[in-house]
Amino acid sequence: MTASLSSERLIRYSRQLANPHFGETSQQRLSTAKVLVVGAGGLGSATVPALAAMGVGTIGVIDTDVVELSNLHRQLAHGIADVGRSKLDSVTETVARIDPDIKIHHHSVHLDSTNALELFAGYDLVLDGSDNFATRYLVNDAAAITGIPLVWGAILGYGGQAGVAWVGHGPTYRDLFPVPPAPGTVLSCAEGGVLPSVCALIGAIMCSETVKLLTGIGEPLIGRVTTYDALTGRFREVEYAASSDVNPITELIDYEVFCGVARDASDIAGSSDTIDSSELSSLLNAGDPLQVIDVREPFERMIVTIEPSELFPLGQLESHLDEIRRDIPVVLFCHHGTRSEHALHLLQNAGFSNVRHLVGGIDDYAQTIDPALARY
Numbered sequence: 001m002t003a004s005l006s007s008e009r010l011i012r013y014s015r016q017l018a019n020p021h022f023g024e025t026s027q028q029r030l031s032t033a034k035v036l037v038v039g040a041g042g043l044g045s046a047t048v049p050a051l052a053a054m055g056v057g058t059i060g061v062i063d064t065d066v067v068e069l070s071n072l073h074r075q076l077a078h079g080i081a082d083v084g085r086s087k088l089d090s091v092t093e094t095v096a097r098i099d100p101d102i103k104i105h106h107h108s109v110h111l112d113s114t115n116a117l118e119l120f121a122g123y124d125l126v127l128d129g130s131d132n133f134a135t136r137y138l139v140n141d142a143a144a145i146t147g148i149p150l151v152w153g154a155i156l157g158y159g160g161q162a163g164v165a166w167v168g169h170g171p172t173y174r175d176l177f178p179v180p181p182a183p184g185t186v187l188s189c190a191e192g193g194v195l196p197s198v199c200a201l202i203g204a205i206m207c208s209e210t211v212k213l214l215t216g217i218g219e220p221l222i223g224r225v226t227t228y229d230a231l232t233g234r235f236r237e238v239e240y241a242a243s244s245d246v247n248p249i250t251e252l253i254d255y256e257v258f259c260g261v262a263r264d265a266s267d268i269a270g271s272s273d274t275i276d277s278s279e280l281s282s283l284l285n286a287g288d289p290l291q292v293i294d295v296r297e298p299f300e301r302m303i304v305t306i307e308p309s310e311l312f313p314l315g316q317l318e319s320h321l322d323e324i325r326r327d328i329p330v331v332l333f334c335h336h337g338t339r340s341e342h343a344l345h346l347l348q349n350a351g352f353s354n355v356r357h358l359v360g361g362i363d364d365y366a367q368t369i370d371p372a373l374a375r376y
Contacts, residue, residue: 005027009055012099026217030054030211030214031055032057034058034059034123034124035051035056035059035060035123036061037059038127038128038130039062040075040087040129041063042199044063044077045078046199046200046206047127049094051127055099056210058103059095060105060107060122063086063087063107063108064108065087066085066086067084067085111139112255113138113255116138117146119142120142123148124214125214126150128152129203133259134180137174137180137259138252140152142252143167147168149166150164150172151213152164157193159228159230160227161202161225162209162221164220164221164222167249170222171223172246175240175241178246198228201228223239224237225237225238274356274357276358276359277364277365277367277369280306280331281368283331289329290328291329292308292309292310292331293324293332294306295339295340296311297313298311304373305373306362306373314339317346317347321350324352330355331355331357331358332356333361335361336363337357338361340358
């Protein structure tokens with residue numbers, strides 16, 4: 001039996017302990033629990049401080065990114081003084097301000113099939129706040145193999161969803177999504193935007209599910225997904241069951257290959273539909289006939305752009321078809337290359353043949369050609 005909580009701890013958690021069916025036993029279970037959080041971004045920033053405040057004794061965080069200015073509107077664990085710092089260092093200081101007795105373990109590694117099982121083996125539960133499908137499938141499979149419960153969330157735009165996967169207790173993420181979406185069909189938060197309050201709300205649901213699983217109270221979201229639409233204020237629940245078409249999870253695979261993800265710009269450059277940053281720079285410097293089209297939003301262009309170019313936002317592109325040249329090459333670009341790929345297919349379906357999109361977008365162009373463009 002775990003030692004009784006100190007008087008200071010009883011006072012700290014008094015409003016939590018007062019909940020029906022919670023009590024000191026549940027609080028002690030939290031204090032001895034070890035939770036691994038994948039990502040210290042939008043969802044990680046919402047969940048790690050909350051888990052610490054609720055008394056989860058040990059929290060591991062996996063992340064390799066630094067804090068950027070564009071993170072701050074939604075990643076509330078970080079502040080303006082943290083820009084340029086490791087997100088792990090920043091979130092650790094946030095937790096220390098909440099409760100210095102909470103243990104934080106840094107995992108500054110790229111999570112993949114070579115290290116996931118070893119990392120997961122040291123924890124009781126994993127909470128997935130990642131922002132890509134390759135990592136979501138990896139986390140699901142590693143959790144299944146190690147036998148620990150997984151709490152996952154996803155956010156984009158004005159909506160989000162959360163659920164629980166736990167092999168032996170119900171279906172997993174693979175039963176809900178047997179195959180990943182085709183590459184380029186789902187925008188990232190960087191491309192599609194996200195409302196900060198959605199991060200906070202989905203993160204709060206994930207924390208509640210974590211506490212339920214660790215303490216045994218309530219009914220976890222196993223076999224159910226809660227979805228939220230901020231524009232209507234409505235929640236919806238989707239039930240799902242284990243699928244006979246999904247094979248048992250026995251080993252980890254190459255999840256970037258599984259999801260059709262190119263590892264970097266060089267992996268997909270060379271296609272007749274793409275152009276890399278070096279070739280685009282050469283064409284612009286040579287003054288070759290070329291129409292460059294920016295398919296981002298006006299506010300993004302105000303931050304930084306590639307010149308010379310014209311702005312036709314993706315959502316309005318069809319209304320600008322008569323302004324797009326058919327007699328010279330056309331190059332489309334966006335932030336990371338996702339929206340420009342959508343635009344490419346739209347133009348090809350409209351009969352344009354001499355059109356390509358910039359691999360990696362203006363982000364890659366800034367890294368490869370002009371660092372002065374690296375502003376967001």
